[in-house]
Amino acid sequence: MNVPNKIARSCYKDNVPKIVDPEARRLEIAEAVFRVIQRDGLAQASLRSVAEEAGLAIGSVRHYFGGHDELIVFAMRALGDRLEARLAGHIPVLLDPATPRSRRQEATEAFLGELLPLTEQTRAEADVWLAFSAAAKNRPDLAEEAKRMYEGVRFLVRRVLEGANEAGGLLADVDLNVETERLAALLDGLAVSAGRTSPELMRTVLRRHLETLRRPG
Numbered sequence: 001m002n003v004p005n006k007i008a009r010s011c012y013k014d015n016v017p018k019i020v021d022p023e024a025r026r027l028e029i030a031e032a033v034f035r036v037i038q039r040d041g042l043a044q045a046s047l048r049s050v051a052e053e054a055g056l057a058i059g060s061v062r063h064y065f066g067g068h069d070e071l072i073v074f075a076m077r078a079l080g081d082r083l084e085a086r087l088a089g090h091i092p093v094l095l096d097p098a099t100p101r102s103r104r105q106e107a108t109e110a111f112l113g114e115l116l117p118l119t120e121q122t123r124a125e126a127d128v129w130l131a132f133s134a135a136a137k138n139r140p141d142l143a144e145e146a147k148r149m150y151e152g153v154r155f156l157v158r159r160v161l162e163g164a165n166e167a168g169g170l171l172a173d174v175d176l177n178v179e180t181e182r183l184a185a186l187l188d189g190l191a192v193s194a195g196r197t198s199p200e201l202m203r204t205v206l207r208r209h210l211e212t213l214r215r216p217g
Contacts, residue, residue, distance in 0.1 A: 026064050026074060029054050033075040034128045042131040045072065073141050076132045079125060080149040086114045087156050095163040104169060105214075109207060111160060115153065115187045116202050117194040126191050154184050161213075170213050179213060 032054035036045045047068050051058040065071040090111035093099050099107070117123035129149075136142035158180045164170050186209055190202045197205075 022064065027078060029056070029061055029064060029071070030075040030078040033071065034079065034124070037128045037131050038124050042072075042135055047071065069141060072132075073145060076142055076145045077148075079129060079132070080145060080152070083114065083125070083149075084152055084156075087111060087153075090114070091156070091159065094160050097167055099167070101167070101169060104164065104167065105210070108160060108164065108210065109203070112157075112183070112187065112206055112210075113203065116190055116199075116206070118199040118202060123194055126194055130192070154180055157184055157187075164213075169215055171215055174213060183209065 029050060032050050033045050036049050036053050040049070047061055047065075048058050050071065051061045054061070061071070065074065090107055093107045094104065094111060114122070117126040132142060133146050136146040158176065161170065161174075161176055161179055161183070165174060165176065186206070190197060190205060194202075
């Protein structure tokens with residue numbers, strides 16, 4: 001029997017203080033930042049509006065963040081981390097030499113599709129990321145996060161192309177430096193045009209582009 005815990009419960013009766021995971025709470029607050037930005041814009045994501053969105057007192061938000069700037073930087077980093085985690089989940093299949101060509105093509109499209117606003121969730125994420133990116137032009141703290149994301153995505157795109165090339169799936173004269181930038185630029189452009197381009201058309205454009213890189217057969 002855990003006597004100390006039993007005594008503590010008897011002292012508090014039914015009002016035992018809830019133990020909150022600080023990192024989980026910070027991520028919950030970041031989610032509130034995303035919702036405010038998507039609905040009202042980054043300029044409206046004040047500590048007060050975020051606290052109201054999260055259903056918290058403003059003092060509770062200040063408990064987890066030193067100020068508004070720290071909150072926004074954390075939210076931007078959290079959004080980037082979420083995307084990178086999804087991308088990383090595809091990497092083992094893509095870099096495994098034993099992966100069949102048809103499966104590799106399927107996995108490549110799924111991997112790159114994570115960078116496109118193809119679902120309600122990823123459309124919302126794209127809106128928020130574009131707001132962060134625009135603000136990063138005038139905010140050095142956000143610029144660092146934008147640079148980290150920019151470089152991280154291109155690194156992963158490059159690795160996917162390298163994996164396909166090593167498996168003999170790309171054209172013999174392919175220039176990986178050029179193709180990494182060309183593919184990344186295509187993805188960026190499709191993301192920006194999300195409101196005017198259907199998910200089906202975006203998938204088709206991506207698939208056609210990849211077909212121009214593949215070795216016949």
